Amino acid sequence: MHEVSIALSMVNELARIAKENNAKYISAVNLRIGRSSGIVIDSLKFAFDAIKLENPLISSAEIVIEEVPLRYECNDCKISFETDYIHFPSCPDCKSYSLKLLSGDEMDIVNMELEV
Amino acid sequence: MCDTCGCENSHEHPLHSPLTKGEVKTVEINQSLLKANEDAASHNREHFDSNGIFTLNLISSPGSGKTTLLEKTAEALKDEFSLGVLEGDIETDLDAERIRKKGVPAVQLTTGGACHLDSVLIHKGMHELEHQLNGKKMDILFIENVGNLVCPSFFNLGEHVRVVLVSVPEGPDKPIKYPKAFKTSHVFIITKSDLLPYFDFDIEKVKKDALSLNPDLKIFVISATTGDGMGEWFTFLRNKLKSPPPLRGGD
Numbered sequence: 001m002h003e004v005s006i007a008l009s010m011v012n013e014l015a016r017i018a019k020e021n022n023a024k025y026i027s028a029v030n031l032r033i034g035r036s037s038g039i040v041i042d043s044l045k046f047a048f049d050a051i052k053l054e055n056p057l058i059s060s061a062e063i064v065i066e067e068v069p070l071r072y073e074c075n076d077c078k079i080s081f082e083t084d085y086i087h088f089p090s091c092p093d094c095k096s097y098s099l100k101l102l103s104g105d106e107m108d109i110v111n112m113e114l115e116v
Numbered sequence: 117m118c119d120t121c122g123c124e125n126s127h128e129h130p131l132h133s134p135l136t137k138g139e140v141k142t143v144e145i146n147q148s149l150l151k152a153n154e155d156a157a158s159h160n161r162e163h164f165d166s167n168g169i170f171t172l173n174l175i176s177s178p179g180s181g182k183t184t185l186l187e188k189t190a191e192a193l194k195d196e197f198s199l200g201v202l203e204g205d206i207e208t209d210l211d212a213e214r215i216r217k218k219g220v221p222a223v224q225l226t227t228g229g230a231c232h233l234d235s236v237l238i239h240k241g242m243h244e245l246e247h248q249l250n251g252k253k254m255d256i257l258f259i260e261n262v263g264n265l266v267c268p269s270f271f272n273l274g275e276h277v278r279v280v281l282v283s284v285p286e287g288p289d290k291p292i293k294y295p296k297a298f299k300t301s302h303v304f305i306i307t308k309s310d311l312l313p314y315f316d317f318d319i320e321k322v323k324k325d326a327l328s329l330n331p332d333l334k335i336f337v338i339s340a341t342t343g344d345g346m347g348e349w350f351t352f353l354r355n356k357l358k359s360p361p362p363l364r365g366g367d
């Protein structure tokens with residue numbers, strides 16, 4: 001349910017930036033959410049679409065979310081690979097658990113499109 | 117009459133009428149969704165550091181024994197250190213009342229439905245707590261988060277040390293089911309160890325799972341009922357108070 005708090009604070013932040021830019025409306029907002037960020041994309045969309053209705057500046061904004069895959073580099077054999085195994089991933093080649101996260105923990109607002 | 121919704125007056129319908137004509141502009145933002153909370157957390161952290169307050173954030177499922185641990189800690193350390201407690205709950209001030217009965221100032225933060233504490237609430241709570249302390253310095257601040265192993269792990273409160281608790285009756289699969297809580301914590305306390313003979317709780321496997329997620333976790337096994345393991349917890353707190361400010365998380 002943290003998605004509701006996150007959506008609330010996102011709407012406030014978007015409204016602030018839109019006002020700074022003298023926008024009439026926000027038409028779209030683009031996010032990048034990693035596979036292992038712990039954010040449920042459908043819940044975040046649902047919360048955003050409910051909360052945005054309270055603010056005319058944002059009420060017509062479309063939320064576009066790019067899901068970023070979980071990628072690691074193996075510290076032992078140096079190969080990089082993609083996985084869906086969030087909890088205890090290991091290298092598919094040498095089975096090592098010593099891994100460096102390359103992507104997958106993102107929870108970022110990338111940009112937004114405004115009508116000015 | 118308005119063509120879109122049928123109401124009396126013609127007016128703008130941003131929901132279903134197009135955003136036309138105006139100029140379209142893309143504004144790059146590139147910031148974390150949690151930025152507002154992170155900013156408030158940095159503010160809290162500065163306050164803790166500049167006032168020499170060692171702060172811990174306790175997270176667990178409901179019923180793991182957070183409040184009982186704090187009651188026992190208050191009994192043991194309140195004459196040695198100046199303690200303060202912020203109690204997070206959805207409703208009631210039952211927990212703050214339990215702490216106050218031990219002679220330690222406590223402020224109840226009721227979230228009114230939200231499943232976690234955030235840094236803005238902590239900021240407000242701190243001011244209330246300092247009001248109660250009436251100028252007396254605080255050495256250790258315990259923040260008892262809302263009982264929930266999911267959402268609190270997203271919200272940095274500015275604490276030095278995050279403590280995750282699991283009680284023996286909850287079962288051994290908590291670390292692998294809630295990895296984020298264990299990945300973001302510094303200390304892991306297994307509570308109600310006096311019940312180990314009655315539950316199928318493989319303590320070595322639980323420790324191994326937690327350490328696979330976070331090799332730096334410091335693990336305590338305690339029973340507030342029998343007092344087992346409590347001494348090590350108190351020693352940990354005493355040692356933390358010896359380290360020079362700004363205090364840091366970890367070992």
